[in-house]
Amino acid sequence: MLSVTLRVARFTPKPERPGRRRGGSPFGSKSPFGGDGSEARSNRVRGKRWSQDYIVRAHADDSVLDCLLAVKREQDPSLAFRYSCGHGMCGSDAVSINGTPTLLCTAKVRDWARPDSPEYANEDGFRPTGEPLDSSEHAIDLDALDPDTPLVIELAALPGFPTRRDLIADIDPMLDQIRKLKPYLEAKNELKTTAEGKVNVFEYLQHPDELARYELLSNCIACGVCEGSCPVYAGGEAFVGPAAMIMSSRFLNDSRDAASQARLAALMGPDGSAACQSVRACSMHCPKGIDVGEELWQTIQKVDAAKARLQ
Ligand code: SF4
Ligand code: FES
Incomplete structure (x- = not known):
């Protein structure tokens, strides 16, 4: 058993006074990226912020979520x-661990605990394109340490989104951006009817090679890890964000979808593909193994080609 300190960046919001609304562009009431800012949420929720340490006894193979659940049960309700599924399927528990966006339930103590000393500060920052995704390669060899070495894991809410309370970020801006790009199939296919003329079944024929073009992208769980890593996204007003673009790419790559032109047109605005700077930090920790930066790059090329055809 290890003794691990969870250093949690805590936050309790101050209730908003009725009739007061903050948020939107700090430079004017009208957003340059569409809309009049009336639907904008505040990214600067006011409240009390502090850092709190919780010491837990944990096995190296426990997840950080297990540790937090123990804290909630035994120390601080x-x-x-x-969180929801507890095994990397729902995407609801994305946070920043040691400064890196990732999921609580798939993060192991073994990979993230490090001695509480500046010598072991996290240098995991942004990954140059082409480096492997495996976070365990940055793990400290816990067995090689003195058993009395104090270990720490730093936790904060997912960056790039307003924090609502403690480790809970408001990911609604990302979900709104995803909705805006219509994350559903718009197929033109033959409508099969029965002998009596009643609708029987829609038939969507597809070759396995065509399925392979979007299958991985369809695994996206909208966790927001890529958005939390993206230095351009930060709130979503200036850039539609990698998660929404991945959803759009998923349908652009789907041979059954008949709305490609509209999907490409939706990405032609200043907050669309042109806002992506190809930093590729979004590829770093996608829990579904999607090379987000590369997929975005492919989509940017499709948008640029569609723009050229219009000129
Ligand atoms: S692309 Fe990956 S990191 Fe981004 S939202 Fe989807 S699953 Fe999460
Ligand atoms: S709790 Fe569902 S992905 Fe982590």
């Missing part, structure tokens, strides 16, 4: 964090 007021600590707020979000």
